[in-house]
Amino acid sequence: MEGPRSPAESEFPQVINFLNSSLREGAEWSISNEYPTALTSNNIHNIRIITDEERIVSHAVLKPLIVKSPHVIFKVGAIGSVVTDPSHRNQGLSTTILNSCLKEAAQQQCDVAVLWTNLYDFYRRLGFELAGTEMSFTFEAPLNVPAGDLRFSDENRVSPEAIHRLYSTHTVGSVRGAEDIRKFMGIPKTLVYTAWEKDGSLAAYAIEGKGADLGGYIHEWAGGTSKVLALLSWIQSRRQGPLTLISPRHCRNMVTQLTGKGAMVNEGFLGMIKILNFDQLTAKLKRAFRAEGVADIVFERTAGGVLFGVGSELFTLQEEGDVCRLIFGPLDIQELDMFSEAARARLAKVLPLPLWLWGWDSV
Template identity: 60%
Template sequence: MEGPRSPREAELPHVLDFLTKNLRSEAPWSIAAEYPTALTSNNIHNMRIIADEDRVVSHAVMKPLIIKSPHVIYKVGAIGSVVTDDKHRGQGLSTQIINDCLKSATEQSCDIAILWTDLFDFYRRMGFELAGSEISFVIEENFDVPPINLRFSTDPKVSPDAIYRLYSSHSVNSVRTIEETRKFLAIPETKVYTAWEPNGQLAAYAIEGKGIDLGGYIHEWGGSVSKLMALFSFIRVQKNQPFTVICPRHATNLIEQMQRKPVTMNQGFLGMIKLVNFDQLAAKIKRAFRAEGVSDIVLEKHPDHFLFGIGQDLYTINNETDMVRLLFGPIDYRAIGIFKEETVQKFEKIFPLALWIWGWDSI
């Protein structure tokens, strides 16, 4: 066995063939078409393989993302396309691959790592934990909205510049380029729904699907709440069947409007998150609290525990996974009843940390 290591440039086509065969065997496209910014020669240094006599038997990829939020700018190592050949399973190869991705994330100064999976116990053994928040709304019936002068379209030929303009208005988003937006729009099975002003300006957009994933899910959207609601109403009529809108917890105005409609609301997790560089993240959090007038936040890592609190109101946290859920949610500080009310009020200026990764960035 050789690796984990990055593929050589000449090996990239073989790696993509391995991934397509194992993860997209029934799709008429290469898996690289679904992940045009992760499974590419530009990110080959973040791909990891284990080879057996020049044959790829295990793979994972890490894609660094810069996530902007009102309080913190994160560097996140998103991990995906984790697969081991059937004949080589049970040998710990996936664990080796993931740990090497985490090493790379650490070397590239990522604050946290995140991945999306249903193999919770497997990844918990490597320090990942379900954390963060995701709100989803299943729109089950048609619903009316106040009259609004918009033109709706399902034409996928939309200017990446127009999409990028609305996307950039989100308070929490990953740093993208217009060219990356162009590549995302070309992902197979991507459905684009748009609403246009009378003057021809894009007013709102919604993206459904990403290759074989996220069919029936609106995982990207942009525009004002009133125009998005009108667009969602149009989508429901067009599809003539239920679909789901995914949104972050901090999208409070949209959540309030959705709850007034015939929908089913579900609360879930953003993904499985692991702390990669706690001291670096803690320094960012402390700066955010100082900007809010809270100078005595305590956030320290010791050899066998974490110390967390404000002033003298401190709590010892023994597990890193508990720390993740305290920082990013969904733990409710009031519900656990260990901090004073004045401490909770100060926490709520920043916590839970606003973190959201839009569907096109998931790998």
């Protein structure tokens, strides 16, 4: 057995073959088209494999992302395509490979690692916890939002620059170039819906589907809320079956409007998160608090856990997962009744930090 290590350039096709046969059997496309910025030879130094007699038997990929938010610029290590050949399972290979990815992410100054899975217990053993927030809205009854002057299209050949311009108006999201958007638009089973103003400018877009995942889900969207709603209404009028929109909780206007329209609301987690560079992350947090006029925030590792609080109101968090859920949600500061009302108000100025990744960034 050899590894974990990065594949050589010449092994890249073999890596993709291994992933296609183990994760995408029967698909009409290659998994590398689904994750064009992660499963690419440009990211080969962040791919990890284990081989047995020159055959790949285990794999995971790390995709570091810069995520901007109003208070903090994060570096996030997204991890995906975690798989071990059935003949080599339960020997610790994925655990070893994931630890190698986490080490690499920490060395590249990632504040946290994020992954999307339903194997909660497997990842909890590696220190991940369900954290952050995500809201999804399913509407079955017609939205009936008037189109006004907007013209709608489901034509995929939209300028990536126009999408990028609207994407960049989001307050929270990964830093992307128009070239990244162009690659994402080519993902199999990705539908690009757009709303256009009379003058030909892009008013809103909504993206549904992503390879084997997210069919029936609008996982990316941007534009003024009323324009996105008009676009959703148009998409809904042309299809059968329910449509679901995924939204970060901090998009208050969208959340309020959709709730008001009787959508079925589901509150979930952003994903499973693990803090990688505690000191770096808490230094960013403290800076964010200082910018809000709160200079006496405490976030320190101690023998018993993490000492957290403001001024003289301090409390120890024992579980690593609780620290994550406090920083990124869903833990509600207002429910922390060990703090005075005044302390809670000060903590809530920054916490929870609105960490968010739009659908195309998931790996």
